[in-house]
Amino acid sequence: MSDDVVVVLVVATAFAFAFTNGFHDTAEVIATSISTKALPPRLAVASAAILTFAGAFISLQVAATIADEMVEVDAVTPAVVLAGLIGGLAWNLLTWYFGLPASSSHALIGGLVGSTIAAAGTDAVIADGVFGKFLIPAVLAPVAALVVSAVAILAAYRIVGGLRPGTVTRAFRIGQTVSGGLLALAHGTNDAQKTMGVITLALVAGGSLSDGSDVPFWVVFSAAAAIGFGTYGGGWRIIRTMGMRIIKMDAVQGFSAQSSSAAVILASSYVGFPLSTTHVISGGVIGAGAARRLPGVRWGVAGNIGFAWALTLPIAGGVGAAAYGVMRAFGTGSAGPVIVAVGTALLIAALFTRRARQGAPVPAG
Amino acid sequence: MGVIALVDSAALLESAVASVLAGAGIAIAFSLAIYGIARFGDARRGDAPVAAGFAATIAVLGLTAWAAAITVGILIMVGDRT
Numbered sequence: 121m122s123d124d125v126v127v128v129l130v131v132a133t134a135f136a137f138a139f140t141n142g143f144h145d146t147a148e149v150i151a152t153s154i155s156t157k158a159l160p161p162r163l164a165v166a167s168a169a170i171l172t173f174a175g176a177f178i179s180l181q182v183a184a185t186i187a188d189e190m191v192e193v194d195a196v197t198p199a200v201v202l203a204g205l206i207g208g209l210a211w212n213l214l215t216w217y218f219g220l221p222a223s224s225s226h227a228l229i230g231g232l233v234g235s236t237i238a239a240a241g242t243d244a245v246i247a248d249g250v251f252g253k254f255l256i257p258a259v260l261a262p263v264a265a266l267v268v269s270a271v272a273i274l275a276a277y278r279i280v281g282g283l284r285p286g287t288v289t290r291a292f293r294i295g296q297t298v299s300g301g302l303l304a305l306a307h308g309t310n311d312a313q314k315t316m317g318v319i320t321l322a323l324v325a326g327g328s329l330s331d332g333s334d335v336p337f338w339v340v341f342s343a344a345a346a347i348g349f350g351t352y353g354g355g356w357r358i359i360r361t362m363g364m365r366i367i368k369m370d371a372v373q374g375f376s377a378q379s380s381s382a383a384v385i386l387a388s389s390y391v392g393f394p395l396s397t398t399h400v401i402s403g404g405v406i407g408a409g410a411a412r413r414l415p416g417v418r419w420g421v422a423g424n425i426g427f428a429w430a431l432t433l434p435i436a437g438g439v440g441a442a443a444y445g446v447m448r449a450f451g452t453g454s455a456g457p458v459i460v461a462v463g464t465a466l467l468i469a470a471l472f473t474r475r476a477r478q479g480a481p482v483p484a485g
Numbered sequence: 486m487g488v489i490a491l492v493d494s495a496a497l498l499e500s501a502v503a504s505v506l507a508g509a510g511i512a513i514a515f516s517l518a519i520y521g522i523a524r525f526g527d528a529r530r531g532d533a534p535v536a537a538g539f540a541a542t543i544a545v546l547g548l549t550a551w552a553a554a555i556t557v558g559i560l561i562m563v564g565d566r567t
Contacts, residue, residue: 275512279520
């Protein structure tokens with residue numbers, strides 16, 4: 121009975137996480153389209169929401185990786201998953217508050233690893249999965265996106281360099297509506313699956329599913345809906361950072377950054393690497409800027425983003441471990457998880473209220 | 486050395502090669518399409534039918550390659566669904 125209560129809390133928290141993932145990460149997905157004026161902001165957000173929702177149904181490789189290959193299922197309880205989710209959620213909200221495009225994926229896996237270590241020690245973490253399927257691809261993916269984007273932009277400039285700038289800009293804006301859509305689809309395939317994987321892990325840990333079971337359809341649909349609604353909610357603060365503050369982009373750069381990022385995300389999802397879409401898109405944007413003109417990249421902003429990335433795993437892991445510690449102090453039956461979940465909900469409400477009072481920037485159009 | 490051994494290097498290589506080919510390929514194909522369309526317009530206005538035909542061919546090939554790359558990417562993902 122107490123496990124059922126905790127599983128319900130996990131599902132609710134996972135949907136809250138997927139919602140924040142939507143408004144946090146998908147802001148990064150559409151930022152390039154908005155900054156180059158390829159699409160009006162509202163239309164960009166709405167189309168990204170629909171395509172992210174659709175993308176969530178395309179592949180389940182990443183969900184399987186999260187559910188089976190990060191932590192030992194036998195050592196995980198629904199309370200551990202809940203604490204991990206709280207770690208990820210806390211980092212997502214903190215970075216949203218400061219307008220930093222940090223990784224929801226790393227926050228989630230960091231939180232999960234932190235809470236698992238707090239509950240069952242380091243032996244419960246699957247080193248092969250965490251290093252081989254997560255950490256190393258996570259480091260290499262943004263570098264790959266940067267290189268691919270730089271190659272793409274140099275090739276594109278070489279081909280269209282002699283044409284009239286107005287024609288090129290108009291054409292690449294049209295191309296961006298497709299490449300932006302592909303990126304939103306890729307984002308849905310990779311990011312919604314992380315929520316699905318975590319819910320599946322909690323269902324297995326709570327005994328509602330057997331180990332190795334397929335992800336239930338209601339989990340797929342609900343996670344897709346949560347991330348889609350989050351996307352529609354929009355993360356305008358992060359859009360501003362990604363779309364305008366790293367580099368001032370033209371349509372060719374926006375197209376190259378989006379196409380390269382989508383290619384890296386789709387290729388990685390295919391082989392089951394749960395990489396960070398944030399890191400990949402940031403790598404793509406920086407690659408597109410640096411290949412054109414190295415000083416054109418605002419390296420200070422890029423450095424702040426890099427600093428936030430470096431802090432993601434330890435802070436999310438620390439919060440995940442602390443959340444589990446508080447739960448254990450109050451009892452891991454259902455009292456501890458309920459107290460921690462209510463406390464988290466109150467903190468989230470306070471954060472949103474404070475941000476609303478300060479007034480988040482609202483886009484024109 | 487130990488950490489390197491944990492990586493599924495075949496999957497990583499497959500992912501990297503596919504990323505480079507698809508990312509750069511999409512940008513090159515679309516750029517060629519734009520180049521072809523723009524040159525086709527210039528050639529037609531300049532009454533140069535051979536050049537216009539050549540430019541139109543580049544545009545069609547570029548657009549086809551671009552659309553095919555996107556379609557193949559989505560089909561691979563859909564095929565991976567199960």
